[in-house]
Amino acid sequence: MLNQGFGMGAGSGQAQDFERIARQYWAAWGDALRGAAPGSGQAGAHAWQDAIDWWTRYAHGGRSGVNDALERFNSQARDWYGHMQQVAAQFAGRDHSAGDIAQAWKQALGAAGANPFPEMLRSMRGKGLGGLDQWVEDASPWLDAVRGEGMSWLRMPAFGVGREHQERQQQLAQSLLEYEEANSAYNALMLKATQQAFAIFEDRLAAHEEPGRQIDTPRALFDLWIDAAEEAYAEIALSPEFRQVYAQLVDAQMRLRAGMQQQVEQVCSTLGMPTRTEVDAAHRKIVELERALRRLRDAVEGGPMPATPAASGQGGARPPGKRASVKTAAATAKSAGDTAEAEPAGASGGAATKIASGKAALSKAASSKAGPGKSASKTAPRKSASSKSASSKPTSRKAAPRKQVKSAGPAKSGGRNKAVKRAARELAPRPSVTTRRPPTNGFTSYIPIPDAPLPPDPAPAAKRGGR
Amino acid sequence: MQGPLGITPDRLANEAMRFHHKLAAGLQTLREVGDYDYGATGKEEVWRDGKVVLYRYVGEKAPTAKVPLLIAYALVNRPYMVDLQDNRSLVRGLLERGEDVYIIDWGYPDRSDRYLTLEDYIERFLGGAIDVLRRRSGLEAVNLLGICQGGAFSLCYAALHPDKVKNLITMVTPVDFHTADNMLSNWTRDMDVDLFVDTLGNVPADMMNFCYLTLKPWRLFVQKYVGLVDILDDPRALEDFLRMEKWIFDSPDQAGEAFRQFIKQFYQGNGFINGGVDIGGREVDLGFVDMPVLNIYAEQDHLVPPDASRALEGVVGTGDYSELSFRGGHIGIYVSGRAQKEVPSAIHDWLAARAR
Numbered sequence: 119m120l121n122q123g124f125g126m127g128a129g130s131g132q133a134q135d136f137e138r139i140a141r142q143y144w145a146a147w148g149d150a151l152r153g154a155a156p157g158s159g160q161a162g163a164h165a166w167q168d169a170i171d172w173w174t175r176y177a178h179g180g181r182s183g184v185n186d187a188l189e190r191f192n193s194q195a196r197d198w199y200g201h202m203q204q205v206a207a208q209f210a211g212r213d214h215s216a217g218d219i220a221q222a223w224k225q226a227l228g229a230a231g232a233n234p235f236p237e238m239l240r241s242m243r244g245k246g247l248g249g250l251d252q253w254v255e256d257a258s259p260w261l262d263a264v265r266g267e268g269m270s271w272l273r274m275p276a277f278g279v280g281r282e283h284q285e286r287q288q289q290l291a292q293s294l295l296e297y298e299e300a301n302s303a304y305n306a307l308m309l310k311a312t313q314q315a316f317a318i319f320e321d322r323l324a325a326h327e328e329p330g331r332q333i334d335t336p337r338a339l340f341d342l343w344i345d346a347a348e349e350a351y352a353e354i355a356l357s358p359e360f361r362q363v364y365a366q367l368v369d370a371q372m373r374l375r376a377g378m379q380q381q382v383e384q385v386c387s388t389l390g391m392p393t394r395t396e397v398d399a400a401h402r403k404i405v406e407l408e409r410a411l412r413r414l415r416d417a418v419e420g421g422p423m424p425a426t427p428a429a430s431g432q433g434g435a436r437p438p439g440k441r442a443s444v445k446t447a448a449a450t451a452k453s454a455g456d457t458a459e460a461e462p463a464g465a466s467g468g469a470a471t472k473i474a475s476g477k478a479a480l481s482k483a484a485s486s487k488a489g490p491g492k493s494a495s496k497t498a499p500r501k502s503a504s505s506k507s508a509s510s511k512p513t514s515r516k517a518a519p520r521k522q523v524k525s526a527g528p529a530k531s532g533g534r535n536k537a538v539k540r541a542a543r544e545l546a547p548r549p550s551v552t553t554r555r556p557p558t559n560g561f562t563s564y565i566p567i568p569d570a571p572l573p574p575d576p577a578p579a580a581k582r583g584g585r
Numbered sequence: 586m587q588g589p590l591g592i593t594p595d596r597l598a599n600e601a602m603r604f605h606h607k608l609a610a611g612l613q614t615l616r617e618v619g620d621y622d623y624g625a626t627g628k629e630e631v632w633r634d635g636k637v638v639l640y641r642y643v644g645e646k647a648p649t650a651k652v653p654l655l656i657a658y659a660l661v662n663r664p665y666m667v668d669l670q671d672n673r674s675l676v677r678g679l680l681e682r683g684e685d686v687y688i689i690d691w692g693y694p695d696r697s698d699r700y701l702t703l704e705d706y707i708e709r710f711l712g713g714a715i716d717v718l719r720r721r722s723g724l725e726a727v728n729l730l731g732i733c734q735g736g737a738f739s740l741c742y743a744a745l746h747p748d749k750v751k752n753l754i755t756m757v758t759p760v761d762f763h764t765a766d767n768m769l770s771n772w773t774r775d776m777d778v779d780l781f782v783d784t785l786g787n788v789p790a791d792m793m794n795f796c797y798l799t800l801k802p803w804r805l806f807v808q809k810y811v812g813l814v815d816i817l818d819d820p821r822a823l824e825d826f827l828r829m830e831k832w833i834f835d836s837p838d839q840a841g842e843a844f845r846q847f848i849k850q851f852y853q854g855n856g857f858i859n860g861g862v863d864i865g866g867r868e869v870d871l872g873f874v875d876m877p878v879l880n881i882y883a884e885q886d887h888l889v890p891p892d893a894s895r896a897l898e899g900v901v902g903t904g905d906y907s908e909l910s911f912r913g914g915h916i917g918i919y920v921s922g923r924a925q926k927e928v929p930s931a932i933h934d935w936l937a938a939r940a941r
């Protein structure tokens with residue numbers, strides 16, 4: 119299917135306009151290259167930006183996906199690459215140093231030159247993108263109001279009939295202050311990344327000073343900056359400092375959003391309108407009911423039942439627990455008096471819980487038929503030491519380069535290992551083949567409800583007083 | 586001319602001229618861009634539960650494999666990445682080799698799905714789909730291919746129901762979430778995810794997209810669009826570009842409670858390694874994953890670093906563990922030319938060797 123919707127397809131007039139813009143662009147660059155007038159490089163850059171702007175407008179059409187991509191192209195190619203062209207033109211055919219270029223790049227970025235990272239992140243917007251900055255911008259009318267009124271209330275004692283309202287306002291103002299502080303700390307880190315990026319950029323440029331290694335296109339110069347900026351950013355973004363500052367920024371914005379939502383809820387409640395909390399509560403009940411019914415179905419049909427019903431629903435709200443299984447399995451092995459080894463829960467890489475290849479431990483666990491649920495998982499067997507040695511793994515990893523399929527192969531399971539697997543399966547919850555039927559019972563999904571048991575008294579309904 | 590730049594006025598003019606020609610050609614190419622929709626392979630709906638749908642892919646020939654292969658993709662993007670277009674399709678490659686391929690589509694959660702938990706996704710949806718396939722095929726167990734977060738779900742499911750999974754394949758699946766090169770993990774470790782989810786409800790797709798792009802912001806948001814000019818005179822390349830753009834920005838919101846649990850148990854708690862993964866009140870222990878496992882990871886993966894995936898070897902209970910190291914990135918593993926040659930055949934051959 120051809121795309122017939124592009125505006126530039128409307129006629130040759132617009133294409134001629136583009137040619138005209140392009141000629142202006144060429145003339146400006148010609149002046150810049152001849153050094154005809156002071157600031158002509160700037161004029162060339164402006165002409166470039168105009169040309170890209172026009173082009174994007176012509177290329178726009180009826181398909182939103184294309185338009186979105188064009189808008190992103192426009193914002194990135196027009197500004198960032200346009201500036202780099204300007205820098206390249208400054209040094210075309212002239213002696214220069216790596217420091218000169220880095221400095222010129224900083225100046226070309228204008229006001230953003232001191233810290234282009236936040237500027238670049240702010241440019242990441244449009245359909246399908248929503249950063250933290252975007253929300254602040256969207257909510258700016260309300261935030262401005264908080265700045266205007268709330269700040270003056272911050273230090274005033276709350277009392278009287280409007281006390282609770284005043285406290286909420288104060289809390290909101292406090293949240294805004296905290297968010298702005300967190301944002302400053304984040305921008306300070308970005309500044310650090312910027313300084314590092316310029317330093318790397320200069321170093322990389324210096325490496326190209328040797329004859330034969332010179333950069334010969336503005337595009338290659340631009341790519342060099344991208345590499346430098348990315349390297350500097352990654353170093354910061356992987357640091358513990360960034361982890362803390364980023365978490366504080368996100369948390370601070372969430373507190374601010376939550377404070378504003380609370381205000382809206384308060385207003386809705388006062389006006390007798392349903393609130394987000396009430397709607398959420400209804401959704402929660404429905405999902406919990408569906409979940410309870412699914413569990414009931416699983417139980418009726420022989421499937422697994424959760425060991426701790428209390429853990430249902432918001433299980434994620436609990437902090438991650440310690441690995442009880444390690445201790446339990448080790449204890450099991452010990453009590454069995456066998457040679458089963460229990461490795462400590464380990465650091466990354468692996469060795470989390472290599473346990474229980476001991477026959478006694480396994481047979482005891484298997485014979486106890488712990489049944490489904492946690493009791494089973496606590497005695498989870500691991501690979502036997504005979505099949506894979508934990509201690510030998512790192513060595514072999516370093517010695518042998520990873521290459522394509524490294525397979526233990528189906529035949530790898532030894533006899534002892536098979537016993538371990540069998541025991542694992544016996545301990546694992548039993549499979550249940552459930553039969554699912556089309557939705558009929560009014561839920562968003564079909565949840566089979568077991569037939570109710572027959573009444574104890576099979577007498578006719580009329581005899582029981584019914585109709 | 587001394588200095589790192591060997592740019593002469595002529596070269597500058599040449600590049601500007603080249604740029605101009607590309608832009609001019611682009612005006613025509615954009616008119617000629619055809620269909621850049623996704624999905625190369627026909628599929629039929631097999632089962633549905635709420636917004637979640639199980640599809641069966643229909644190849645040009647009947648499958649020769651007896652055991653169905655279910656693909657479970659991540660929640661954070663749409664699953665059609667595995668069947669993006671006719672010459673970039675993992676699904677097509679598998680079908681051509683005789684596999685019987687199914688996929689679970691998680692749909693687009695809305696506010697009514699905010700309280701879906703990991704238990705719902707793993708036991709109800711993934712488990713429901715597997716039970717359907719077991720019933721249809723008359724088999725006790727089926728093959729499961731989990732991708733990225735879907736791989737983590739598949740590991741949980743396989744650990745909880747080892748009798749229902751005949752062979753397990755994990756692709757670019759994080760297992761150790763605390764490797765030093767895991768940027769996403771670094772960003773989420775200290776954040777108050779309770780406050781985050783309590784405030785947002787569902788996590789907006791736009792925010793997720795932004796987060797992923799900021800992993801490499803200069804490359805993914807600046808350089809990529811400047812580079813667009815290079816393909817403006819190539820309709821086919823432009824279609825590929827636009828298709829990929831569509832996929833990147835076509836993301837579902839994340840159900841709040843499942844997101845909360847996933848961040849807490851995996852990104853913060855590193856539960857596969859440290860323990861503490863709890864699905865509906867049952868602890869997940871990968872020691873129960875005793876079926877054959879093929880773990881495929883990408884060497885240049887910036888989302889799931891190779892070490893994060895390779896950690897699987899040390900924690901699964903199986904004695905039949907294999908690895909495939911793919912030279913590429915998190916997305917290239919589905920769509921690159923090399924992927925089309927290497928990945929489907931590796932999966933098929935590995936499954937075929939265990940089909941007895």
